[in-house]
Structures are given as C-alpha cells and as structure tokens.
Amino acid sequence: MRVLVIGDGAREHALCWKLVESPLVDELYCAPGGDGVAVVAECVPISPSALQTLLSYCDENDIEFVIVDSLAAIENGLVDMLNRNGYPAFGPDMGGVKLEISKSFAKEFCQRRDIPSPRFACFENSDAAMRFLDEIGLPVVIQPDRAVDRAKVAICRTRADAEAAIAARLSKPDAGAIVIEEFLDGEEISYAVITDGNVVLPLTSTTPRWDGEATPSRPGCLSPAPAVTPEIEREIVERIFTPTVEGMKAERRMAKGLLSARIMLTPEGPKVLDYKVRLSDPDWQAIVLRLQGDLMPALVSSYDEMLYRFNPFRWHDEAAAVLVIKTDGTLDSEKVATAVDAAEIADSDIVVFQSYQDRELGVTAGGKDLDDMRKRLRAAAERIEQVLQAS
Known part of the structure; x- marks a missing residue:
C-alpha cells in the first residue's frame, strides 16, 4: 500500500516511525514532513493547505491511503475532497473538526449530550x-x-x-x-481513541505533570497516566467517548479518525476540558513507543467503518515519557542531526522525534523504573542541548 501522511509536526515523525514497521505499507510519503521524517519516509514539499496540489500528487503517484493530521488541511476540507475523489483518508471531515476548532460548539455539544464537563x-x-x-x-x-x-x-x-x-x-x-x-480542581490527563464514527477503539492515557522535569520551556508527558485506573478508563470511554461518537453521528457530524480529550479527574468523576480530532504533541510520541503490533489496520478500518472487528490494542509493560526541547527554528540541520545522534547513540532506548524546521525535538524513552527513565531523559536532553549550543 502506498501511504501519504499530511503534516509536519513531531507527531507525524512519530506516526511515520511506527507505520514504516507495517507489512501493509510498501511506500510511505509525508507532506511536507521534515528532516526527522526523511529518515523513515519520503518527504513531499507540498503545503498541507495546497489541497488541489495534494490531490494531483495522489493522482500522479497512485496513493492508496492518506492520513490527514494537519489542522489546516482538515479545516479546509482535504478529507472531504479526498473521499469525494476516491482516496480513502483517515481523519475527520469538516463537520467533525468543529469539536476541536470551536470551544463553544464542543461545550454546547457536551451539554446537549450529557457528557460531563465544566x-x-x-x-x-x-x-x-x-x-x-x-x-x-x-x-x-x-x-x-x-x-x-x-x-x-x-x-x-x-x-x-x-x-x-x-x-x-x-x-x-x-x-x-x-x-x-x-475552573476545575483535580488531576489533568489526556485520553485518546480511534473511531470510525460508530464505535470507539480505546488507545491510552497521558499526563503532562509527571515528574517535575517538564516545564513551560521544556514540556513533556508520561504514558500511561498513573492516576487512570482500569475503572477510571472504563468510565472515560463509557461516559465521554462513546456518547461523543454517538452524539456526533446523531447530529450528522461523523467523528472519524483519532479523537482525544483533555480531561480533569475531579471528585465527581472525569470531566472534558476540550477535544482534539488529530494526533497530539507530545502525547502521541509517548503513545507510539508503548504500542505493540501493527497500527495500519486500525487506521484503514476507521475509514471503512469496520472497527467493531478489532480486539483492544496491546501495550508494552513499560511506561513511556517525552521531554520537548523547543528551538527558534533557525538551527543548522546538520547540527541538529549530530545532536540527535549524540542522544540516541549514547542510549539506544532514546528516540528523538523532530518537527518541521526542528522547532520541537521530542526526546522519548521507555522504562518500568520512572526514576531511571527521568535520569536518562534528562541526560539525553542535556546531550542534545550541549551540541546545539556549541559554537
């Protein structure tokens, strides 16, 4: 299968890193991608906003499946255009994207559907x-x-x-x-699912506050969120995601693709803060590190509306965490490559996911011992920063 990913974030790098393992993927392309993506997929220099150019590229290169993760592309109707022209696409249409881009719509929707929210x-x-x-x-x-x-x-x-x-x-x-x-008191987490507009296939949880290492200048996350027990996870799926998908379908706005929510765990139970209808940074980078098996069949089945056939995803026993190094986007690409190599060679468990122009470098690691994982992530981030700051 010839697959095209639309987007330029570190999350697309993480997605391509996972998809290249799939026996279903013969050729993998990413528009526009970036230096990190170029290691695992062929980058295509087309803006996500250039819808007609992307459609022409699909025509000329026999693309068989498209994964649309760019918000600009989704908002402008790329998923709708691709589907009308016979190209299966993973992602929400212009009706589904309203859950993310309009806070008033999302909150009024939760109110109509009795989904717990502030x-x-x-x-x-x-x-x-x-x-x-x-x-x-x-x-x-x-x-x-x-x-x-x-x-x-x-x-x-x-x-x-x-x-x-x-x-x-x-x-x-x-x-x-x-x-x-x-303002809600409690612990903030995020949870993600894949949906075909009819059923929900749960993924997992993340938390942005896990060790004191993450800061505004160096944000991060941990997966799974320690506060999310199996009972809380069931409540999140049953009280938030299932009624969201069913409610969107009833209102003729199919929620298809990846759906995530920021959720506050309050004394009254989980409550939705907001939704996202695409991959989330840095959460997705931690999620793919833990995910076992082939992701591609679930993405195709989301488009085909066949997720009811799927068993739950399987996960590695280890947790996974991300620390994000932010830059001004003007770094020399060779220096960034040297910095990434310095981190990944020193610790073979470290994987660094890069955004377009290397504005964000997601330093990831997995492990059962959270204290050890913190130390290794901090050491990897320091190695990268030392190389980047060297004259």
Missing part, C-alpha cells in the same frame, strides 16, 4: 460576561471560541485578572465570542 457560558458582549463572573465565581478559565492548542487561554484567580482577560479578548472588532468556564 459549567460555562459564551459571550460576545463584555457587560454580559462581567455579570456571569458574579454567577460562576472565581477562579475561572477564559478563552476565545477558537483556541487551538490552548492558545490565549487564561486562568484567572482574581476579579481584576478576569476583567482584564475579558477586555483583552473582546476589544477587537473581529474578536468573536469568548468562553468562560469554571
């Missing part, structure tokens, strides 16, 4: 928003209706902070709506 309200008027603060109390979370990857999200613990956040977000003529929701 109290919220949407506003385009600052006076009404200020009045809602009196009703909901503090602290609150304030974000634009469109807040991709947690951009421009404010956690406000004082009235002054909340009023400033509301004013800042509604001051522009084209600002659009904002969402104000209650």
Whole structure:
C-alpha cells in the first residue's frame, strides 16, 4: 500500500516511525514532513493547505491511503475532497473538526449530550460576561471560541485578572465570542481513541505533570497516566467517548479518525476540558513507543467503518515519557542531526522525534523504573542541548 501522511509536526515523525514497521505499507510519503521524517519516509514539499496540489500528487503517484493530521488541511476540507475523489483518508471531515476548532460548539455539544464537563457560558458582549463572573465565581478559565492548542487561554484567580482577560479578548472588532468556564480542581490527563464514527477503539492515557522535569520551556508527558485506573478508563470511554461518537453521528457530524480529550479527574468523576480530532504533541510520541503490533489496520478500518472487528490494542509493560526541547527554528540541520545522534547513540532506548524546521525535538524513552527513565531523559536532553549550543 502506498501511504501519504499530511503534516509536519513531531507527531507525524512519530506516526511515520511506527507505520514504516507495517507489512501493509510498501511506500510511505509525508507532506511536507521534515528532516526527522526523511529518515523513515519520503518527504513531499507540498503545503498541507495546497489541497488541489495534494490531490494531483495522489493522482500522479497512485496513493492508496492518506492520513490527514494537519489542522489546516482538515479545516479546509482535504478529507472531504479526498473521499469525494476516491482516496480513502483517515481523519475527520469538516463537520467533525468543529469539536476541536470551536470551544463553544464542543461545550454546547457536551451539554446537549450529557457528557460531563465544566459549567460555562459564551459571550460576545463584555457587560454580559462581567455579570456571569458574579454567577460562576472565581477562579475561572477564559478563552476565545477558537483556541487551538490552548492558545490565549487564561486562568484567572482574581476579579481584576478576569476583567482584564475579558477586555483583552473582546476589544477587537473581529474578536468573536469568548468562553468562560469554571475552573476545575483535580488531576489533568489526556485520553485518546480511534473511531470510525460508530464505535470507539480505546488507545491510552497521558499526563503532562509527571515528574517535575517538564516545564513551560521544556514540556513533556508520561504514558500511561498513573492516576487512570482500569475503572477510571472504563468510565472515560463509557461516559465521554462513546456518547461523543454517538452524539456526533446523531447530529450528522461523523467523528472519524483519532479523537482525544483533555480531561480533569475531579471528585465527581472525569470531566472534558476540550477535544482534539488529530494526533497530539507530545502525547502521541509517548503513545507510539508503548504500542505493540501493527497500527495500519486500525487506521484503514476507521475509514471503512469496520472497527467493531478489532480486539483492544496491546501495550508494552513499560511506561513511556517525552521531554520537548523547543528551538527558534533557525538551527543548522546538520547540527541538529549530530545532536540527535549524540542522544540516541549514547542510549539506544532514546528516540528523538523532530518537527518541521526542528522547532520541537521530542526526546522519548521507555522504562518500568520512572526514576531511571527521568535520569536518562534528562541526560539525553542535556546531550542534545550541549551540541546545539556549541559554537
């Protein structure tokens, strides 16, 4: 099978790293990919936003399956276009993507479908928003209706902070709506599934707060999340993901492809903070390290709506973790390659996933001993940074 992946993040590198193992994949391409992806797949210099060019590439190169992970491509209708033209594609259509790109839609959807989530309200008027603060109390979370990857999200613990956040977000003529929701206490985790629009095939959990090593300048995650017991996992699938998929289908917006959610584990149970309808960084990098077996059949069956035939995924006993090194995107590619080699050669269990222009380097490792894994990840990250900072 000739497979094309659309995207340029470290998550696409991780995906291609996993797919190249599949006996179903004869040729693997990625548009546009990056230096890391080029080690395992052929990179195609086409922007994810160039829909017609991508379609022509599929025509000219006999592509048999497309995995669309770029949000720009999904939003602009690439999955819809590919399917109309006879190319099977893994990913959501323009109806399904609304779960991610519109916070108001996602929260109103949860309310309609009785999916546990925080109290919220949407506003385009600052006076009404200020009045809602009196009703909901503090602290609150304030974000634009469109807040991709947690951009421009404010956690406000004082009235002054909340009023400033509301004013800042509604001051522009084209600002659009904002969402104000209650701040939830608990432990934040993420959970991911694959769906064909009818059934849910669970993947696993991750957590962004696992060891004190991850910081805003060097974020990370651990999989599985220690707080997610088998009982909590069942509750997440049954109370969140199954009604999400069934509700989207009932509303004629099929949720197909990979679906994940940020979830707060509260004393009242798991509650959805937001959704994502594509692979997530750095979570996916940890997930693929733990995943046993061939991923490709599940991706094809998501398109074919045949996931009901699948047994649960199998997982390595070890946990997996990621530390992300962020750069300004101007590093010399040969120096980055040398830095990556320094980390991976020194510790054969280390795998580094690279984004486009090496803006993010996901340093990953697996292991049963979390303390040992922390030390090895820290050592690998330090090796990379030493090479990158050398003159």
